[in-house]
Amino acid sequence: MYSRAVKLSSFFGLAVRRHRQLLRLSQEELAARAVIDRTYISGVERGVRNPTLDVMERIAASLGVGLDVVFATARELSAERENE
Amino acid sequence: MYSRAVKLSSFFGLAVRRHRQLLRLSQEELAARAVIDRTYISGVERGVRNPTLDVMERIAASLGVGLDVVFATARELSAERENE
DNA sequence: CTGTGACTAGAAGTCCGTA
C-alpha cells in the first residue's frame, strides 16, 4: 500500500521477462525480433543495463505490446513485492 | 482504432509536458526536482532526445507519478491523433 | 538457453551562452 512513484526501473526487466515467457520466447528469439544482441536482452532483464527509450520501445514492440503495458506489468510486479 | 504497439516514444515528451503543466511547473523547476539539466528537459519534451530509463524514472517521480502513468498518458495523446 | 566481464564507437547528459 501507499506506492507513490515506486521505482519501476528495477522492475522493467522483470516485466520484459514475464511478457517474453508468456509468449514462450527465448531471449535469443526476442533478441532476433528486436534486432538486439542476445546478451543485451539478458542484461536488461536482470536490471544491469540502463536502456534508452528507443531500445525499450523496440523490445516492447517485439513483445507485441506498448510500453504502457510493460510498465503496468512492472507496477504489478513491484506491488507483489510490497506484501512483505 | 486498433492500435497495436503504437510508437509511444514520440509521445513520451508530450506526456511529460502535459503532466508538468498540470502541476504548473516550469521546465526549470522540473529540472531542479529531477536533478537534470534545464535544456535537457526541453529536448525531451520536444522529442529530440532519447532518454535512458534512469532519467525517465527521475522525471516521472518528479511529476509525482510512475512511468506507467506517464506512458498511459502518452497512449492517450497518441490516440487523439488517430482520429484523422 | 542464459549469465557475465570486458571492450570501443558513439550517444546520453552537462554546462556554457544566445535569442
Add this chain to the structure above:
DNA sequence: CTACGGACTTCTAGTCACA
C-alpha cells in the same frame, strides 16, 4: 520561461569469448 547551439564528460549500445 523556453528553444537552440557548441563544447565537453560520462555512459550506453552493441559485440565477443567464455562459463
